[in-house]
Amino acid sequence: MKYGIVIFPEKKVQDFVNSYRKRYDPHYALIPPHITLKEAFELEDSQLPHAIEDLDQVSREASPFDINLTKVSTFYPTNHVIYVAVEESEHVYTLHEKINSGMLHHESGYKFIPHITIGQKMFEDELHDVYGSLRMNRFDLQTRVDRFHLLYQLENGSWTIYQTFLLRGN
């Protein structure tokens, strides 16, 4: 089965991001706005208990933290993605690294950059237009991160929650 690990920012941030995703993100209906901690990966049923144990360990050692969201950026030309950048993101990096060690380690060709996608799979012209109009915008959103979630993907491409992990370190 295909799993993924994400942070959902607070509702106000999700609503803000959805106002753009509705137009620019074909995954709009498949999953709420999120920060990916670990991209989709395959896991056998028999491996699940061990994975849960590892994630629980990570969540036991990590403390809740705040992140700020103030501007839009893009992965162009690598990927035709526009996103809300995550500032003060060291804690997100650390979570990503801890989750991606042990049995859930996978090599990735990309550097991990914490972000919330606004638009993806965009035509080059559209991406330039949209990014051009959004790149000078400044906003001032903050969200508390005190949990992450393990999700799994259904046949239609949408994601269902499997389990929440509360950050409960000191």
Next chain:
Amino acid sequence: MKYGIVIFPEKKVQDFVNSYRKRYDPHYALIPPHITLKEAFELEDSQLPHAIEDLDQVSREASPFDINLTKVSTFYPTNHVIYVAVEESEHVYTLHEKINSGMLHHESGYKFIPHITIGQKMFEDELHDVYGSLRMNRFDLQTRVDRFHLLYQLENGSWTIYQTFLLRGN
């Protein structure tokens, strides 16, 4: 904020139900297939910790169980809903009752009937057609219930996970 409490059946059941929901359920893209334990309700931020405590208590005392799904039924004429019926549903009733006591108590005009919606808000003719063709079908699906989830609703009507509660009674 608007919250709801659900059970997500195993992936095979969700995929089966989605094959119908795609055509007959306008909420298809808003939430994965689910058994509602508690309909949408309002909760102030200040009430959330107490609610979480109550739900945690319920989940500590409840044991995992299995449910069988073998046929389709309808709430017509009360509601234009077609659903997969939940058999051996006493455990689901008990969960519903425990969750709906204490601070999360709300009166409801409807009797609680555990179900997984396949279609809703259907025109009467369509409902009769679809139900007529599905009512004689028998299938043999089983799903383990070892957790429930607290969700909240975004402005666009879709639902995001807040927290998982693992059933960990003996």
